[in-house]
Amino acid sequence: MSLEELAERIKSFEGVTRKKQIEDIVSIFEAVRPEYGDAIVDFGDDAAVIDIGGDDVILFAADGIWGRLLDASPWWAGYGAVVVNINDIAAMGGKPLAMVDIASANSPQACRELMEGLAEGVRKFGVPVVGGHVHPDTRYNSLSVAIIGIVKKDCVIRSDTAKPGDLVIAAYDMDGKIGPNSPYSWDTTSFKEPSVLRKNYLVTQEIAKKKLVSAGKDISNPGIIGTLGMLCETSRVGASVDLEKVPRPVDVDFEQWLKVHPGTGYVFTAGSKNAEECVDVFKKAGLTSAVIGIIEEGSKLDMYDKTGRVTVFDFSKDSITGIVSETGIVSE
């Protein structure tokens, strides 16, 4: 496959294109943004940042689970909902505090499996579900989970603060396997002990406290390049990625790897002075980490290898979420 084909496949990947719908929500809520408000304005970030008046801020996020994943396996949907919510808080440098869930199920069995998947996530990550609703008699299955976390105000890792010249760091758990219900899910948690997982996700709290990074985001449905694209779009910067530096498992196709949603995975940016220490901290926590590129002036996210260089996104004409630093209040 040529670089051009690879870029086109990433750009048209459903994990990327489904992010576009965020723009519509923003436009509606923008018009009614309250005249007062405790939200430290954050745009298209993993979690919203709520000022509560002291040194700490509250992080607040919500994630739903795609219907097809839920129908394929209610257990995995329940479990996965915990993982993605934990990641939303971890990506911002925060400590997860508690979750609430709203579930709908079309059978008692689906309902029980879904709840048991959620409960397994609670057991693994040690973050409680403290409330919620179940609608056990719907014609469909759906699951929404919201999470809160806490972090020092001056330590928050945002995704709209990357600066030209920053190095791009990828970090993820390579000890995983393609999940049972999607070729684009990379399960790194379900078969591991809680103590191992907590070390993995606590690492971002250490990075936040040490103020090693300028921006960051957890790798979600858009995959590594798509997630970096979202970070660039909201930060109003470009970037270039050296594909040969992207750590990859030997037994997964590279295009597929660039699209996976890992159980634990981040794209962070840092000044050149801190990038090495950041990579080291990730490695000590058991993740694979490497500098894979650099943030640049402009609006283009390029990737290159020895065969050439290609633009994946040009935010002067493309958009992933459509959210840039001045236009919205919606986290995703």
Next chain:
Amino acid sequence: MSLEELAERIKSFEGVTRKKQIEDIVSIFEAVRPEYGDAIVDFGDDAAVIDIGGDDVILFAADGIWGRLLDASPWWAGYGAVVVNINDIAAMGGKPLAMVDIASANSPQACRELMEGLAEGVRKFGVPVVGGHVHPDTRYNSLSVAIIGIVKKDCVIRSDTAKPGDLVIAAYDMDGKIGPNSPYSWDTTSFKEPSVLRKNYLVTQEIAKKKLVSAGKDISNPGIIGTLGMLCETSRVGASVDLEKVPRPVDVDFEQWLKVHPGTGYVFTAGSKNAEECVDVFKKAGLTSAVIGIIEEGSKLDMYDKTGRVTVFDFSKDSITGIVSETGIVSE
């Protein structure tokens, strides 16, 4: 209709019986309650109470909207989701800070109406939506909203702390109308100015600060008697209600009135010394309020009028949520 018939109709009302499913969730999450945790244990309450280490605690709640209401009117579902979430925080004496939503819609029009209803709620109550997801291409409509609020730790109004001898106070906005999509919805907000509404819902923050009440809960789908029943069940007490003291509109059937879910409405309990002041504070905020009964030893919620006395719930054999103070961690 005889008192016995009225009691049976309240007990078998869907708004009451649907609360039973909470018990199953609790039993699953109980088994995996983390060994550590920042949740101040709260049982079947309107919102969970999360300790963040200082004088303040974070309130955290979630509510879904019944499918049939959503299909009947996506706008009302979106708007109503804001109202019920605001009420969850208000009932605990808290200040609402922010909401997140997860919505699924089966058509672009349903999606837009739903979002516009949410946005109108934001405009009315001045609490921002700071994040969320939309799935615009599902086969069904669904909406989940989560909310956070803040309150001083020693001012939280819980629902599991009513004591025998406390008086039962009802407070609600009588300036309303039966909602367009359900005979059991009492709309008191959609046609009023934001300034009026904010006065209505800020009143519970004043009552919390003055520590006037021993327990409280917002009146939701189970109606006035059913909501008091949930408060009695989780507080492990009984109560008796003098039906002739229950304020009612002249133009709504009394059985229907006892089942309505008001836009703004609370059942609070207070020692006899404070009950009068509490009623006065509610009245000054524009709500109708009255002492309607008393909390008693035992497990029976009775109601009476001049024709006799009848037991609606006997928690030694009945249950609404099945949650009592020692058995769960799930708010509802």
